[in-house]
Amino acid sequence: MxxxxxxxxxxxxxxxxxxxxxxxxxxxxxxxxxxxxxxxxxxxxxxxxxxxxxxxxxxxxxxxxxxxxxxxxxxxxxxxxxxxxxxxxxxxxxxxxxxxxxxxxxxxxxxxxxxxxxxxxxxxxxxxxxxxxxxxxxxxxxxxxxxxxxxxxxxxxxxxxxxxxxxxxxxxxxxxxxxxxxxxxxxxAKDTPNFIGNRIGVFSILSVIHHTAAFKLGFDEVDALTGPLLGRPKSATYRTSDVVGLDTMAHVIKTMADTLPDDPWHGFFQSPAWLSALIGKGALGQKTGAGIFRKVGKDIVVLDLEKQDYRVADRAAAPEVVEILKLKNPVEKFARLRASEHPQAQFLWACFRDLFHYSAYHLADIANTARDVDLAIRWGYGWAQGPFETWQSADWQQVAAWIVDDIAAGKSMSTAALPAWVLDGRSGVHAAEGSYSPSRNAVQPRSALPVYQRQRFPDPLLGEKFAPGTTVFENDGLRMWHDGDDVAVVSFKTKMHTVSDAVLDGLQEAVSRAERDFAGMVIWQPKEPFSAGADLAGALGALQAGKLAEFEAMVENFQRTSQRIKYSLVPVVAAVRGLALGGGCEFQMHSARTVAHLESYIGLVEAGVGLLPAGGGLKEFAVRASDAAGPGGDVFAELKKVFETVAMAKVSNSAVNAKELGLLRAGDKVAFNAFELLHIAKAEARGLAEGGYRPPLPANRIQVAGDVGIATFKMLLVNMLEGRFVSEYDYEIAERIATVLCGGKLDRGALVDEEWLLRLERQHFVELAQQEKTQARIGHMLKTGKPLRN
The missing domain is CATH 3.40.50.720 (NAD(P)-binding Rossmann-like Domain)
Structure with a gap:
């Protein structure tokens, strides 16, 4: 079939x-x-x-x-x-x-x-x-x-x-x-009310609501505790409820009350009085501009039940609780949470205890395996770990014993006994060979459906390891590996996959090895982002230490790497997901083809830090414009499409949008499943190789827009400057971008080669890098993660 x-x-x-x-x-x-x-x-x-x-x-x-x-x-x-x-x-x-x-x-x-x-x-x-x-x-x-x-x-x-x-x-x-x-x-999922994700997820929210009141905590305090500190989204619990809509929240709770009359936790399936009161007033959350939280001017205020009014949302997680939550070892973390006298710690232990209790009690009726519960909560609620993974990592037996103690002491939300399988001496529900299924009383492997053969590294559960492939070579910046086939894969090892000297040298070495021993090569990262671009901290350090020659050499090495990718004798395919900024964007521009996950946020963002793209990106746009215009054609019209993308440091909001911005080519592929990206990229590389791949011929007759093009761009820029859309420094950077794109102050239609354009990129990049304002922009970006407009 x-x-x-x-x-x-x-x-x-x-x-x-x-x-x-x-x-x-x-x-x-x-x-x-x-x-x-x-x-x-x-x-x-x-x-x-x-x-x-x-x-x-x-x-x-x-x-x-x-x-x-x-x-x-x-x-x-x-x-x-x-x-x-x-x-x-x-x-x-x-x-x-x-x-x-x-x-x-x-x-x-x-x-x-x-x-x-x-x-x-x-x-x-x-x-x-x-x-x-x-x-x-x-x-x-x-x-x-x-x-x-x-x-x-x-x-x-x-x-x-x-x-x-x-x-x-x-x-x-x-x-x-x-x-x-x-x-x-x-x-x-099984056909039970609210299925898996919302059955467990909404229960988790109900238990948080119950314990918020029991431990007399503020809504803002709880959100400070139940967000990123627990590996969950920053909208945490109450902010998420505002986003979802408090009316929707109440509806889901009512559905649970109506459809689960025999659930041992049924008594808690009701909207608290404050929720009904907010809904009665029409404060439904984000869509009505007010809910549990609302914005007053620049301040965020939060509902305070004691005052029956809003107050500034400024209650945070206590330092001693943060210290516990930051512990790397989950076993120690849970032991300290349960032992702590602090109401915030007691609150967190209580929420986890009741979530574990509920999930274990209902596992057999709602899901086939524990894997389905954990993945549903991760994928549907954005948690880093599902409830069973969290419990297992914290010492299954010990936590189970504590839950039994709390049930006996009347502290739990329900007196229902834990299922027998929880206490049968097991150390958890997930193992390398699969996850536990109570209905079969056995461990079930992942689905054998052929579609899952396309996922070389599925989203791993606790205890799962996927063979990393055979290493060809590695340095401090990257690792080149293969799976016993003819397509090599290169993955970066740097933070945010930024491009360091080791990455540049490693890529050049990787291309040489791919040409010699493989049919093609894919640049792919096991986790997003694809690459946040050049290592700014390293660059700024070299500049401030006055090592200009070293700095220039790095820029030249960057360009050499891009060109090596472009002119590789075997196809190099970039597999992009998440951010591909600056140099990361330039690498994929030079690849034989890009396979981009739909959620790819691609951009040449150098202008934001007072620089211009100099890894061959502007050169590549000039080459493409010349090709698209054809001999004697209108190169400027082609450049105009991409000038704003670069000058305004625009980032695509999808891979489809990246094509509209000119950052991806018409023939580049869009992949929808991030876990299939590697499979599709390897198939593309193999397809190109099977088709008798040759790199492009050297581009040494590039027609440029020249001085007329630069002058026309400057007219556009003057209007923006006068309308205060850009600062004077933005104007200077944009003018330099225009100069490089148009091939410098030559006659319109003059012919140049790639080396000419690369030299122009380098010259303007190095000149900008020495300016005080650029160094201030880089410093600001490194410190705050936000661009400085000076």
Whole structure:
């Protein structure tokens, strides 16, 4: 049976917040998508959907990888448009969370759904079997639940929930499609209320709410404790609730109360009085401008229950608690948390204890394995570790004994006993060979579905190790390795994968070895970013010590490395994800091809630190402009497209946007699943090699825009300076960028070679680097991480 789901066209039913964003992400992935909603009462019948599509451009973070993609979504309504379902292969229903409404819609669309199409409900907690019960018999095997997390473009998690009638091949086809085409991490959940992610995640929030009151802590204090200090997002607990919407929060809590009457923790499934009061006042969080937190002028204020009013949010984590949380050894950390007398430490222990208790108690009913719970919480809530990983790393037996003690002492939220398997002498639930499944009472390996063969390094769980491959050579800057095949991989070892002298020398050596012993080479990092660019601290140090010759030599070495990549006799493919800034961007510009993960934030940002790109980036733009214009063509028109990108230090907000900015080439590939990036990049390198790859011929007849081009750019800049859009120093930097892009003060249409342009880059880079204002900008960036406008 094939694991393939062929999706030529998809439909999304419901143009609310989630439906519209799911349609947007399908469109990002190149799927022809129809978005449905109710017919508008007046005006255009598709008015509801047209308004939702228009709104996609205003949302932040942006649901669309490029604003222009909005036009690709086809609007439709249930009254006149259902015929359009007949040529859809995948239909995702995403209307409001009401069983009766969803069932009515299924009855209405059933006659129009083709015999092969898959129908999935994007519900965050309604029963999948109950939904399936109203479908005609022949449709039930092609129906299941799929739960995207908000925002669907960025959240890695998608929960798949089979009904008892769902065909296994249908589920596998959808899992494969979600993984590769939409870039998701798929977790299979059982058909229980709120599935896995929200069942455990919302319980965690409810326990935090309960213990906040019990230990008399402030909301801001709790957020200081339950964010990055625990390896969780900086929006922590209460700020996250404001972002999600307090009404949504209350709705989910009510769903738990209504659908889980027998849950031993049922008594806690209720909104606290303060939450109901805020909702009653219309303070629903971020969307209404006020919730638990709100902004007053420049201050953030927080609700204070004792004062029944807002106060400045200034309560932090206590130094002695921070010291415990910063301990590297989790065993010691948990022992000290439990032993501490400090209310903040006692609060944290109580939250962890009840989360572990709840997760273990319910594991058998909600998930197939402990892996599914941990990955769902990591991918859906952004935690660095799931509940079971956290518990296991802190000494499973010891923590279990403490939980048993606390249950006996009446300290836990519930008196329910821990399941027998927790106390059977085990040291945890995750091991190299797989994760524990209570229903099978055995360890289950990861899925054997073929799509997962594309992930050389999946997101690792505690206890999992993936063979690192065979080292070809390594130095302080990078490691070159292979998997016994003909494509070598190079990975940087520096912090943020910045480019140091060791990285430059290592890359040149790697290219030589690849030419000699391999068919191709991929530059890939096991974790993002791809590269934050040149090592600024090292550069600033050399400058301030007055080592100008050393500084110039480094710039020259940078350019030599870029050229070595470009003219390698075997294809060098850059596999980009996350940030690719400055030199990181320049390396991928010189590669034979780039494979960029959708979430790639690429830019030549040197202007922000008072410099200009000098790793061959400006030279490469000049070469491309000359090629695009053709002999005697308008080079300036081509340069104009990229000048602003460089002068304003613009960074792409997606790989698709990087193509629009001219930072990626038309033929570069966009990959949707970060864990498949290496596989796709190696396939590209192999494909180029199999096609008889040759590097480009040396570019020694580059047509430049010359002095006329520089003068025209200066006119644009003067207007910006007079309108106060740029500072005087910004103007000077931009003028130098224009000078290099246009090939210097030559006649328009003059022909130069790459060496000429590289020399110009170096000259202006070194001159800028010696200026006081540039050194101030670099220093400021190193200190604060933010650009200085001087």
């Amino acid at each position: 094939s694991h393939k789901l062929l999706v030529r066209r998809a439909a999304v039913l419901g143009a609310g917040v989630m439906g519209a964003q799911i349609a947007a992400h399908l469109t990002n992935a190149g799927v022809d998508t129809v978005l449905f909603d109710l017919a508008a009462k007046d005006g255009h019948p598709d008015g509801v959907v047209l308004k939702a599509i228009a709104n996609l451009g205003k949302l932040s973070p942006a649901p669309l990888a490029s604003k222009t993609l909005a036009e690709a979504i086809t609007p439709a309504n249930y009254d006149g448009g259902l015929e359009q379902l007949k040529d859809c292969d995948l239909i995702i229903e995403a209307i409001a969370e009401r069983m009766d409404w969803k069932q009515d819609l299924y009855r209405k669309i059933a006659p129009f759904v083709p015999a092969h199409a898959v129908l999935a409900s994007n519900t965050s907690g309604l029963g999948i079997n109950a939904l399936a019960s109203v479908l005609p018999e022949e449709m039930r095997h092609r129906f299941c639940g799929v739960h995207f997390f908000n925002p669907p473009r960025y959240m890695h998690l998608a929960e798949l929930i089979p009904a008892t009638t769902t065909d296994a091949a249908v589920l596998e086809g959808l899992e494969t499609f979600l993984t590769t085409q939409l870039g998701k991490g798929v977790v299979i």
